[in-house]
Amino acid sequence: MEGKIIDGKEISRQVKEEVKSGVERLKAEGMTPGLAVILVGDDPASAAYVGSKERTTKALGMHSEVIRMDRETSESALLDEITRLNGDPAIHGILVQLPLPEQIDEQRVIAAIHPDKDVDGFHPENAGRLMAGMDGFVPCTPLGIMVMLERSGVDLNGKHAVVVGRSNIVGKPMAMLLLQANATVTICHSRTEDLPAITRQADVLVAAVGREGMIGPEHVKDGAVVIDVGINRGEDGKLHGDVDFERVLPAASSITPVPGGVGPMTIAMLMSNTLKSAGKALRESR
Numbered sequence: 001m002e003g004k005i006i007d008g009k010e011i012s013r014q015v016k017e018e019v020k021s022g023v024e025r026l027k028a029e030g031m032t033p034g035l036a037v038i039l040v041g042d043d044p045a046s047a048a049y050v051g052s053k054e055r056t057t058k059a060l061g062m063h064s065e066v067i068r069m070d071r072e073t074s075e076s077a078l079l080d081e082i083t084r085l086n087g088d089p090a091i092h093g094i095l096v097q098l099p100l101p102e103q104i105d106e107q108r109v110i111a112a113i114h115p116d117k118d119v120d121g122f123h124p125e126n127a128g129r130l131m132a133g134m135d136g137f138v139p140c141t142p143l144g145i146m147v148m149l150e151r152s153g154v155d156l157n158g159k160h161a162v163v164v165g166r167s168n169i170v171g172k173p174m175a176m177l178l179l180q181a182n183a184t185v186t187i188c189h190s191r192t193e194d195l196p197a198i199t200r201q202a203d204v205l206v207a208a209v210g211r212e213g214m215i216g217p218e219h220v221k222d223g224a225v226v227i228d229v230g231i232n233r234g235e236d237g238k239l240h241g242d243v244d245f246e247r248v249l250p251a252a253s254s255i256t257p258v259p260g261g262v263g264p265m266t267i268a269m270l271m272s273n274t275l276k277s278a279g280k281a282l283r284e285s286r
């Protein structure tokens, strides 16, 4: 069976159009959604993602604030900036671009963002809300994957979903979302024994390991849906996924490419979370 490619660029374009309409509706009620992004240091990939977030925020009609801080910035200076943004009524979403320089404790920084403005969905309160099945902010990458699956007509009910990777940002929330959609979920990680034996059971396989091409045809059941979260810069200077795309494609019923798959959904869902936050703030102000 020849694989069908899931077009993340097109689905993200649709989501952004929907967000733009939502922004126009809020503006008509006197509310402009605002997103603040903090970038610490000058990592080129992070700077590119922040630039893309800024451009997209503005293109959708939202207020954008980007705070660029020195690589040597102290944790307390970063926490002060977050405290200021927590109290700024024009800002509905706050995001600190990861990774952070090593002098800064990532968990302390994430916990300092007000959970109501945590549009990345990384705050422990939002993680707990997801676990408990309560409303809150859901991390953008797994949320985007759920939208891709839904819009590609993938039925998760009763299906075996295998997530390879257990990060707080992708693997764990991904597993929770798949579980909420009534999939039977297995999480694999670096200590999993005989990984191919488990991944070959997957109807839906999500690869979020951060190792170029590590998922090959030996990991994939015929007809599986394969979602590639990897963004690895190869020696050729190009972006590569965690999945060996060309070799896995023939077995997959659907597959996401890299680039042009999951990546674009991350920013689209960030916009959606920011709109959601502003809408909630407007309702609560009445």
Ligand SMILES: Nc1nc2c(c(=O)[nH]1)N[C@@H](CN(C=O)c1ccc(C(=O)N[C@@H](CCC(=O)O)C(=O)O)cc1)CN2
Residues within 6 Å of the ligand: 048, 049, 095, 096, 097, 098, 099, 120, 140, 141, 231, 239, 258, 259, 260, 261, 262, 263, 264, 265, 266, 267
């Ligand atoms: N605070 C956060 N930090 C990071 C997150 C995050 O969600 N929140 N995720 C990643 C980086 N990231 C967004 O920040 C991100 C990664 C990739 C893409 C994307 O569109 N990728 C394109 C390729 C782009 C390119 O050519 O480089 C694709 O896959 O097609 C968007 C956002 C880590 N940090």
